[in-house]
Amino acid sequence: MAAGPMKMRAILGAGFTDVRVLMNHPMETGQRKDAEGKLVPMHFIQNLTVKVNGKTVVDAQISQAVSRNPVFSFRLKGGAKGDKIEVSWLDNHGESNSTEAAVA
Amino acid sequence: MNRLRRALVAALALTLVRPLAALAAWNKEAFGAKSPGDALKGLGIANATASNEVTIDAPQIAENGAVVPVEISSAIAGTTALIVVIEKNPFPLAARFDFKDGALPFVKVNVKMGETSDIRVLAEAGGKYYSATKEVKVTIGGCGG
Amino acid sequence: MKLLALGFIAALAAPAQAQDAAKEIQRYRQMVAEGSPAELFESEGEALWKKPQGPKNASLERCDLGEGPGVLKGAYAHLPRYFKDADRVMDLETRLLHCMVTLQGRTREEATKRVFGSADRLSEFESLSAYIAGQSRGAKIEPGTAHPKEKAAYELGRALYFQRVGAWDFSCASCHGDEHKRIRMQELPVLQKPEAARPVIASWPAYRVSTSQFITLQWRMNDCYRQMRTPEPTFGSETTVALIHFLTVTARGETYGGPGNKR
Amino acid sequence: MSRLALLLVLVALPALGDPTPQDVQQVMQRDFHPRGQVGMDRVVQDGVQRVCTETRDRPPPELAKALEADQMKTVVYPQGSLIGDWKRGEAIAQSGRGLTWNDKPGEPAGGSCYNCHELSPRELSHGTIGPSLRGFGKARGAAPEVQRYVYGKIYNAKAYNLCSQMPRLGASGTLTPEQIKDLVALLLDPGSPVNQ
Numbered sequence: 001m002a003a004g005p006m007k008m009r010a011i012l013g014a015g016f017t018d019v020r021v022l023m024n025h026p027m028e029t030g031q032r033k034d035a036e037g038k039l040v041p042m043h044f045i046q047n048l049t050v051k052v053n054g055k056t057v058v059d060a061q062i063s064q065a066v067s068r069n070p071v072f073s074f075r076l077k078g079g080a081k082g083d084k085i086e087v088s089w090l091d092n093h094g095e096s097n098s099t100e101a102a103v104a
Numbered sequence: 105m106n107r108l109r110r111a112l113v114a115a116l117a118l119t120l121v122r123p124l125a126a127l128a129a130w131n132k133e134a135f136g137a138k139s140p141g142d143a144l145k146g147l148g149i150a151n152a153t154a155s156n157e158v159t160i161d162a163p164q165i166a167e168n169g170a171v172v173p174v175e176i177s178s179a180i181a182g183t184t185a186l187i188v189v190i191e192k193n194p195f196p197l198a199a200r201f202d203f204k205d206g207a208l209p210f211v212k213v214n215v216k217m218g219e220t221s222d223i224r225v226l227a228e229a230g231g232k233y234y235s236a237t238k239e240v241k242v243t244i245g246g247c248g249g
Numbered sequence: 250m251k252l253l254a255l256g257f258i259a260a261l262a263a264p265a266q267a268q269d270a271a272k273e274i275q276r277y278r279q280m281v282a283e284g285s286p287a288e289l290f291e292s293e294g295e296a297l298w299k300k301p302q303g304p305k306n307a308s309l310e311r312c313d314l315g316e317g318p319g320v321l322k323g324a325y326a327h328l329p330r331y332f333k334d335a336d337r338v339m340d341l342e343t344r345l346l347h348c349m350v351t352l353q354g355r356t357r358e359e360a361t362k363r364v365f366g367s368a369d370r371l372s373e374f375e376s377l378s379a380y381i382a383g384q385s386r387g388a389k390i391e392p393g394t395a396h397p398k399e400k401a402a403y404e405l406g407r408a409l410y411f412q413r414v415g416a417w418d419f420s421c422a423s424c425h426g427d428e429h430k431r432i433r434m435q436e437l438p439v440l441q442k443p444e445a446a447r448p449v450i451a452s453w454p455a456y457r458v459s460t461s462q463f464i465t466l467q468w469r470m471n472d473c474y475r476q477m478r479t480p481e482p483t484f485g486s487e488t489t490v491a492l493i494h495f496l497t498v499t500a501r502g503e504t505y506g507g508p509g510n511k512r
Numbered sequence: 513m514s515r516l517a518l519l520l521v522l523v524a525l526p527a528l529g530d531p532t533p534q535d536v537q538q539v540m541q542r543d544f545h546p547r548g549q550v551g552m553d554r555v556v557q558d559g560v561q562r563v564c565t566e567t568r569d570r571p572p573p574e575l576a577k578a579l580e581a582d583q584m585k586t587v588v589y590p591q592g593s594l595i596g597d598w599k600r601g602e603a604i605a606q607s608g609r610g611l612t613w614n615d616k617p618g619e620p621a622g623g624s625c626y627n628c629h630e631l632s633p634r635e636l637s638h639g640t641i642g643p644s645l646r647g648f649g650k651a652r653g654a655a656p657e658v659q660r661y662v663y664g665k666i667y668n669a670k671a672y673n674l675c676s677q678m679p680r681l682g683a684s685g686t687l688t689p690e691q692i693k694d695l696v697a698l699l700l701d702p703g704s705p706v707n708q
Binding site for chain 3: 544
């Protein structure tokens, strides 16, 4: 599967900004068998980065234990309407994707 | 997707992703560890102090191990990382989040659990580690047919 | 937690334990619902809606879902309804199939080859449903009830709901007929009652976390009958539409909030 | 109390002009198709299903009694003890497979027991459509007549309560006599977790 769609929402709260990001990814553990009984090879996101106006604020390493079609929520200090949030990921096959949203 | 776009995406992946990869290497040793102890060793963590300022919000019972929602946070001043270990998973280390200035030590994520297990969350602050655990029971849902 | 452990030993603690378990599962579902990736599928459906396909190389953009050709806003919330051009009551999926045949020139057989998809690849009906249902968020659920065929569909749907059938003698009401019952940990809404049907219908179609699939009401009817040990109901048949119509009419007045999230 | 009963009957009566079970059956014969091991015979109602549909599961007592007696005739009791192996019984109670269009015909089915009943206290994920069976044997013992009752009830629940929601697990060919004996053991064997 190629890098699927991502969706993000960044909403200003009282003194913080909530960022919720959805990504389409199989997150295969390497232990699941397909319909023919063959093991599906490991395929999962390993790195995830959250940037605010170009500056990295969260740097994550994750494993195949994160559920399929991952959903992450992060909380940023302060923030202002219009701040540019960018989230990108890289998986163990070298595939990657990223998405951007302005704080609303 | 047409060929040109695919080629462009591939080129972009090469140029843009490299610095990302260099920036946040994936800790193969820790993530490949098959016991919680080895996973922590892989992260260079020798010991951690139990703390009720590290919080794990997760259901006591999950109807499906494929999706267990967990919300983790730390109230310890100067927290720079949160680490999630699912003790009984084949590869216990699930995630490590490093927070730079600008982010609060808070994450909500869905994880997979192979069976009923303790979830352990460690917070790093000032080079020290603090931890909390919570048991989640994994049950069967639906008609099972 | 300790209470739970004690429950295993002391039989007297059983009711408390059961209550705790039910409460915790409730919380589990709520947390799962808050982290739904359902929205991911809407953009996929939008692309498919606009994509020319079939012998006529036409998109579905001129498809009339009841509000006029190409009008999507609120269309899902007003289905199922009677369509004059087909002279029958149709739900969203049945109507989409009709448009695939009439606008795109596809055969019924080809268009229904893969009506239910997988976690890796949604079916056309699933991604289109995600997109189109999303265009009704905030709209009031008001399926058609005025036309005689709409009335007949409702009555047939209700009769089907109570029909005991199949190798295990089930009707829909065998599981969804009494208050506060569960299958395993799943609480069963009594769907012939408006207060129970409303929140359920308002969140279909939905992302199902246990299988990572996007599921529709046609799928729900199909898989309930599978578990009732009957033969397979045909996709878009009067039976499936009548049941969906009965449930949706029972839920009318509720504000549509989907696509939702299921266990 | 009697007024409540009357009210229930009134509520349960289908309105005039509603499709009858026969009408519905005709619609189903048109709208369903065979798949896998499941043929179209399964949308044809038998007498029990028809009466229960018509009366919304509240059949007149005399009719119920007569039809229950008919159903009792379907129960075939094996020779000797009816107590099998509770460990196998537990696995059968857990499994929800069998008789659907995507189950393979030769493969052993389950009883789907936990879908509706509480049995072993170790299994938290149990349904509540049927009564809790926890401690069932502890309260009743395992005398031959208790064994016969449990075996018969699993084999054909409709012989005891005509419009019960419980499938006729033996009469429908879902479970084999051996499997039903294993379930009897799960309920009655003092060593079974159900009786702990």
